[in-house]
Each structure stands twice: as structure tokens, then as C-alpha cells.
Amino acid sequence: xxxxxxxxxxxxxxxGVAARGWHIWRRGLIVQTxxxxxxxxxxxxxxxxxAATPTTDGQKRFRSVANTTVYSNRMIREKERDGYLRLPVGxxxxxxxxxxxxRSLRFRWNT
Numbered sequence: 001x002x003x004x005x006x007x008x009x010x011x012x013x014x015x016g017v018a019a020r021g022w023h024i025w026r027r028g029l030i031v032q033t034x035x036x037x038x039x040x041x042x043x044x045x046x047x048x049x050x051a052a053t054p055t056t057d058g059q060k061r062f063r064s065v066a067n068t069t070v071y072s073n074r075m076i077r078e079k080e081r082d083g084y085l086r087l088p089v090g091x092x093x094x095x096x097x098x099x100x101x102x103r104s105l106r107f108r109w110n111t
Contacts, residue, residue: 036054037050
């Protein structure tokens, strides 16, 4: 299921910018979401990483696959309406470096 990102102007923040991500997925009768701040590399291709451990919005269980599909499609439409952009197929928000429980990764940020 898709990853969504929103990077850009956000006046309420201290410096007026924000970088946020969402991951919405469905497994059988369950829809789960997670969201949080993201970091974006300067290189090409852009690499997105969670800047902190993403917050899990919990699992929503439904009685039928049809209801699950309707709910997940509604969540996707809401994110697109709010200005979030869907990452291309195959691209995802990678685990943050240094998050407990995640294998340590060497990653050099382009500056």
C-alpha cells in the first residue's frame, strides 16, 4: 500500500517548514496507518527516512473486505486532498537510523 509525503511550507512550525510522512496499508480485514516526521536526502534519487519512530495510529478491524477497502480508499483520498504526494511504486520511507530495534545502517546524507 502507498506511502505519502508532504514536504514544504507549514507556517505554524517554528521555522515555517515541515516534512511529514504517512504509510497506509491493508491486510485482510485490518487497516493500519503510521505517520511521523521524515528526513529527505539531497541526492538523486531522493531517499526518505523516518526522522523518529513513526506513530502507529492503531489497527482498525472490519467485518468485510469491502468495508476495509472503502475505509482505506477514503484515507488515501483524505491524504491526497490535504496535499500529500504519493511516492512512486517501489519507493518507501525507510527506517530511521538509530531507532531502537532497527538494524544499524550506515547512511551518508548529502549536504
